[in-house]
Amino acid sequence: MSSAANNAGRVWKFGDNIDTDVLAPGLYMKSPLAELARHCLESVEPRFAKEVKPGDIVVGGRNFGMGSSREQAVMALRELGVAAVVAPSFAGIFYRNALNLGLLALVCPEAAQIRTDAVLAVDATAATLRDLETGKIYVCETLPAHLLQMIADGGLLPHLEKKLNAQRSKEAQA
Amino acid sequence: MTQAIPMTLAEKLVARAAGRESVRPGEVVTAKVDLAMMHDSGGPRRVAPMLERLQARLWDPDRVVVISDHYVPAVDAESAGILDLTRKWVKAAGVTNFHDMQGICHVVLPERGHLRPGLFVVGGDSHSPTGGAFGTYMFGVGATEMCGVLVTGEIWLRVPETILLHWTGRLAPGVVAKDMILAMCAKLGMDGGRYQAIQYAGDTVAGLAMQERMTLSNMAAELGAQTGLIAPDTVTRDYLLAAGVPAGEIELAAWQGDAAAAAERHDFDAATLSPMVAAPHSPANSAAVGEHGNVSVDQAYIGACTGAKINDLRMAAGVLKGRRVASGTRLLIAPASARTTAEAAADGTLAVLTEAGAILLSSGCGACAGYGAGVLAENETCIASTARNFKGRMGAGSSKVYLGSPYTVAASAVAGRIADPREFLA
Numbered sequence: 001m002s003s004a005a006n007n008a009g010r011v012w013k014f015g016d017n018i019d020t021d022v023l024a025p026g027l028y029m030k031s032p033l034a035e036l037a038r039h040c041l042e043s044v045e046p047r048f049a050k051e052v053k054p055g056d057i058v059v060g061g062r063n064f065g066m067g068s069s070r071e072q073a074v075m076a077l078r079e080l081g082v083a084a085v086v087a088p089s090f091a092g093i094f095y096r097n098a099l100n101l102g103l104l105a106l107v108c109p110e111a112a113q114i115r116t117d118a119v120l121a122v123d124a125t126a127a128t129l130r131d132l133e134t135g136k137i138y139v140c141e142t143l144p145a146h147l148l149q150m151i152a153d154g155g156l157l158p159h160l161e162k163k164l165n166a167q168r169s170k171e172a173q174a
Numbered sequence: 175m176t177q178a179i180p181m182t183l184a185e186k187l188v189a190r191a192a193g194r195e196s197v198r199p200g201e202v203v204t205a206k207v208d209l210a211m212m213h214d215s216g217g218p219r220r221v222a223p224m225l226e227r228l229q230a231r232l233w234d235p236d237r238v239v240v241i242s243d244h245y246v247p248a249v250d251a252e253s254a255g256i257l258d259l260t261r262k263w264v265k266a267a268g269v270t271n272f273h274d275m276q277g278i279c280h281v282v283l284p285e286r287g288h289l290r291p292g293l294f295v296v297g298g299d300s301h302s303p304t305g306g307a308f309g310t311y312m313f314g315v316g317a318t319e320m321c322g323v324l325v326t327g328e329i330w331l332r333v334p335e336t337i338l339l340h341w342t343g344r345l346a347p348g349v350v351a352k353d354m355i356l357a358m359c360a361k362l363g364m365d366g367g368r369y370q371a372i373q374y375a376g377d378t379v380a381g382l383a384m385q386e387r388m389t390l391s392n393m394a395a396e397l398g399a400q401t402g403l404i405a406p407d408t409v410t411r412d413y414l415l416a417a418g419v420p421a422g423e424i425e426l427a428a429w430q431g432d433a434a435a436a437a438e439r440h441d442f443d444a445a446t447l448s449p450m451v452a453a454p455h456s457p458a459n460s461a462a463v464g465e466h467g468n469v470s471v472d473q474a475y476i477g478a479c480t481g482a483k484i485n486d487l488r489m490a491a492g493v494l495k496g497r498r499v500a501s502g503t504r505l506l507i508a509p510a511s512a513r514t515t516a517e518a519a520a521d522g523t524l525a526v527l528t529e530a531g532a533i534l535l536s537s538g539c540g541a542c543a544g545y546g547a548g549v550l551a552e553n554e555t556c557i558a559s560t561a562r563n564f565k566g567r568m569g570a571g572s573s574k575v576y577l578g579s580p581y582t583v584a585a586s587a588v589a590g591r592i593a594d595p596r597e598f599l600a
Contacts (some may be wrong), residue, residue: 017364017456020300021567026544029215030245043571063365063398065565068543069300071316084372092369092400093300095239097316144202146330156318160325161228 008121009055009083010131011114012048014041016061020094023065024075036072037079054081057122057129059085059114065094076097086111086129086140099147102155106140114138124151154155182336182370183403183431187526188309191294199335199437205294208238208321212298213279215244215545218263220317221324231596233327235268239288241279244545246538248413250473266450272539276510277537280304280479285513287417291406291429293383296323300395301479302371304472306312306393307384307404308414309429311371314395334400335437341378343445348596351386352481352559352579355393356377356450364458367399374404375433378444384413385485392480393561431434442447449595451557454579455565463582472498473556474587476569476580477508477535478542481559484517486510486580492522493584493598494530500590505583506548508535530588544569557586 007122019078022043022148028036041048058077064087074097077085084104087109098105104124114120120138121130143151153159179196181189189197191205203261212221217240232238240260248254248256256273266274280301283289291309296302299318305312315323323329325525339358358366387404394402404410411424432441448462459500476482476490487509499505507527509515509534515537518524528534535541542560543550550556550569556576558568563575578586588598 019562021543021562025566027549027566030256030544043566059240066364066398067300067395067562069218069298069302069314069316071216071318075568076315089365089367091398093314093316096319100318100322101315130395131346141500146202156322157227159222160230160322164228164230164325 007055007083008119009057011116011118011120012056012058012115013054013116014044014058014060017031017063017066018060020045020065020070020073024070024076028094029070029072033072033075033079040076040080049080052080052082054084055135056081057084057086057088057120058082059111061112062089064090066091069093071097071101074101074103076101087115088112100156102151108138108140110138149158180432180435182433182435183309183373183405183429184311184334184336184401185435186429186431186456187292187294188331188333189542190292190458193309193461199333201333201446203333204212204328204330207237207296207327207329208289208293209239209285209295209321210320211239211241211279211295213244214242214260216298216317216320216365221321221403222259222263222417224318224321225324227326230325232269232324236270238269238272238324239283240264241273242268242275243278244539245266245325247536249546254347255534265488276540277514278308278479281483281510281514284308284413284512287414287416288535289316290414291410291425292417292424293335296320296329298381301392302339303399303402304392304452306394306403307387308410309403311403323418326594328363333538334369336435337367337370337372337399337435337450338433338439339372339374339442340439341376341444343376343378343443345378345447348581348599349447350579350581351382351389353447353450353573354442354444355390355396356457356577357395357447357451358451360450360460361440364398364540365398367394367397369398369400372397372399372402373431373436374402378408379404383485385483388483389480393457397559398505419578448579449579449582451582451592452563454563454576457561457563457577459559463578463592466576466592469502469555470545470590471557471590471592472548473548474505474556474583475541475548475556475558475560476583477506477558477591478560480511480561481580482508482510484514486559487514487518487523487527489569491526491589492585493581493595494532495526495531497588497598499531499587503587503590505532505587506535508540508548509537509600511537541568557583559583
């Protein structure tokens with residue numbers, strides 16, 4: 001396997017306004033995450049949770065993740081091994097949740113042009129996607145510096161942990 | 175004296191929280207949080223393990239409010255466990271602002287005097303923009319982000335542009351705030367708010383009661399905005415005084431924005447507005463009630479943070495007085511809070527509802543989000559006074575939910591099909 005194929009994934013394409021109730025249905029919100037994840041997106045694509053493989057990429061339409069603040073919408077995708085979510089626009093809370101939990105969320109103005117059966121190589125640092133068959137490169141929006149740092153640390157919790165530890169060791173030395 | 179830069183209300187609120195004289199839309203700032211509100215679903219059960227991992231304490235327990243409203247009352251071992259964990263955590267963390275099973279967080283928070291103009295507040299729930307009705311900058315965050323706030327007392331945000339939604343004219347009888355917001359959803363779409371700040375303004379908005387304003391701000395979430403503000407006025411002050419907020423803490427003049435600084439403006443005419451109904455599966459699928467044809471309903475639901483405040487129950491009673499719910503249709507009513515129930519009992523509203531055949535449910539998020547009593551079976555149709563009708567949200571995946579005002583939901587319950595409330599109010 002080439003190194004590009006190592007971080008390449010099959011595309012699962014969805015329409016506009018995919019909401020948090022179909023990502024994490026309320027009926028299963030008190031169930032363990034593995035159970036909730038089995039129902040992720042089932043009301044729009046029953047095959048998804050059964051057939052999605054680690055490394056696959058979800059490509060949505062406009063306003064992906066609209067609705068609730070429930071982080072389980074992100075956690076269910078992560079639990080199923082989804083490597084990245086790509087959309088022309090995201091709902092604000094979902095987008096923040098995804099980055100806070102270390103799920104790569106890429107704003108891609110040309111997401112609608114991504115082929116349904118494409119396999120994409122993701123370059124998180126450059127914020128680009130490459131269709132392995134056609135070679136087409138999709139350029140996504142890059143993130144502000146403070147968010148890149150947080151993602152580099154692995155999400156908000158590890159980022160906070162690092163900051164708190166630095167603060168504590170400074171206090172211990174004082 | 176330097177000339178002050180014209181700022182919208184949203185910009186003034188963010189500038190204050192960021193400790194700045196002024197801010198510009200697009201800047202990334204760090205804001206100090208005045209209050210953090212969370213509920214039993216996204217709150218303690220999620221943040222407690224994170225705080226433990228960080229070995230961190232709350233930055234200020236007095237600035238944290240916890241409200242149990244999602245899994246209330248417990249119906250099985252899982253929900254009972256979540257509520258139990260919430261109670262124990264609140265005690266251990268030293269949080270005294272705890273409202274257990276007193277109603278839905280967005281209604282309980284102002285009702286118990288926690289909000290006032292000028293504050294910067296985060297809530298662990300997407301309908302947190304409701305607080306914007308009080309001139310509070312309030313928005314929803316997920317549990318991890320909430321944990322960050324609980325530890326640091328701060329949060330980053332991009333200073334939003336302001337989208338001014340301006341209403342003029344008088345609403346016809348039977349047409350209310352819910353119809354206004356459904357019309358705005360139809361016009362602007364579910365992402366029309368672009369995660370910026372919405373501000374509702376104009377003489378129509380100024381003429382609305384506080385609970386009606388809350389309906390507009392609440393559904394700023396459905397417009398995809400970060401918050402939904404309304405500049406505070408004497409209506410705001412009167413509500414807050416009644417909720418026990420000291421007069422000296424209610425500032426009005428400082429929290430008026432410069433409307434001309436808004437990035438975008440849309441104008442609406444209240445006088446020509448009809449009762450609106452949203453078809454499945456989006457609030458943006460809204461059209462005048464008459465355009466939906468003959469839709470029979472299995473269930474009518476008056477509930478949630480959006481549509482079961484005291485004014486909402488009074489609207490329903492206005493239609494139901496002396497009438498009966500149609501045979502073959504069930505009307506479920508879950509008042510938004512314990513105080514709402516008490517008020518409705520005191521003024522006779524509750525008796526009108528139950529005499530008409532309404533089934534009274536406990537106060538909580540309940541059926542709206544498929545969490546509690548009143549969920550739908552496969553292929554059932556419901557009309558609800560709630561905020562969202564996404565696919566499968568209220569129960570089975572094939573169920574259909576229409577949205578309308580409490581007037582329209584009550585009228586539909588009586589007719590057994592989606593009905594125009596004006597026929598019942600004449």
